């Protein structure tokens with residue numbers, strides 16, 4: 459570290475972005491506190507597909523061995539037809555965006571990934587507090603004064619808002635942006651992994667826009683079906699099971715195995731796709747937003763988590779090598795905005811082509827362009 463670099467950082471949010479930034483900063487000798495609004499054990503969610511560029515950052519964090527042990531890596535992508543046999547149309551090598559030594563993609567259970575990152579933060583010396591939030595932020599030229607919901611206070615060189623799509627930090631900075639629904643909703647289920655599922659296959663069309671699945675471990679996987687966004691609130695467990703199973707009846711091949719495993723409503727999740735992209739700057743003075751707090755894409759390219767990790771890695775690199783000030787923020791935006799923006803816009807475009815049933819859609823071309831972009835280190 460040089461003399462004027464940040465020596466104390468507060469991170470709000472111990473999700474993917476927050477933990478990654480905290481681990482890298484703490485390993486470089488910065489004193490890092492995290493506050494997370496949820497209890498430690500509450501990390502929930504379905505599965506996540508970590509593309510190679512996400513794996514590259516996880517490897518940089520020093521958690522590759524744990525990721526490899528608990529996740530399920532694969533190097534090919536299948537495209538199947540939504541017909542009576544789930545006909546395999548093509549099996550293609552998936553882009554190795556993290557380099558030749560890492561799998562093209564890896565599925566993981568979200569709670570497993572969260573627990574692993576929080577543990578790595580503990581080991582790096584990060585001080586994490588759960589069920590705690592920032593209540594006030596006030597800054598001057600030299601630092602940020604923070605009050606917390608547990609009544610404590612602190613002063614930090616920099617505050618990182620990594621508190622997700624509904625970011626309270628973003629609101630506290632007076633940035634008036636709300637994610638907009640894209641028109642699609644997704645049913646997801648976590649279940650045990652049949653032997654027939656060893657990679658992601660995507661089915662475009664049929665009753666939904668996309669149906670797919672991803673192995674997340676030797677014994678687990680998640681499957682999903684994307685439909686027009688609709689009000690699915692207030693459904694009973696029985697109704698949720700019925701809807702997901704009846705949608706799944708329209709897909710075959712490995713889906714015939716999956717359907718029989720959709721038995722536990724507590725493992726089914728329904729959510730709308732949303733999107734937003736903050737224009738520059740992502741900081742106000744010494745407070746900066748990363749991950750979903752700064753940009754959200756519909757998961758049509760499965761890149762949201764990867765972009766959150768890249769934000770964290772680039773920000774940590776700059777905070778330990780440059781004085782906190784205009785040059786640092788300019789460099790951060792130059793490195794992050796074009797790339798995260800291209801991913802958000804590409805993800806939106808892909809979804810819009812499906813919504814419009816656009817015959818001119820160049821899906822392989824778009825996927826290839828984004829893969830080429832994210833293959834270069836962030």
Ligand SMILES: Cc1cc2nc3c(=O)[nH]c(=O)nc-3n(C[C@H](O)[C@H](O)[C@H](O)COP(=O)(O)OP(=O)(O)OC[C@H]3O[C@@H](n4cnc5c(N)ncnc54)[C@H](O)[C@@H]3O)c2cc1C
Nearest residue numbers: 471473474475494495507621622626749750757762763764
């Ligand atoms: C349906 C769906 C499927 C997806 N699939 C994929 C995929 O396959 N691959 C992929 O890479 N990405 C995927 N994503 C995107 C990915 O989940 C997000 O981009 C990623 O989780 C963003 O990480 P984050 O750390 O910025 O935010 P989060 O993961 O949301 O973490 C934010 C954290 O902040 C905490 N928090 C919230 N408010 C406060 C507060 N006031 N104070 C303190 N803490 C707070 C939250 O509890 C949470 O722990 C998907 C998204 C959706 C919606």
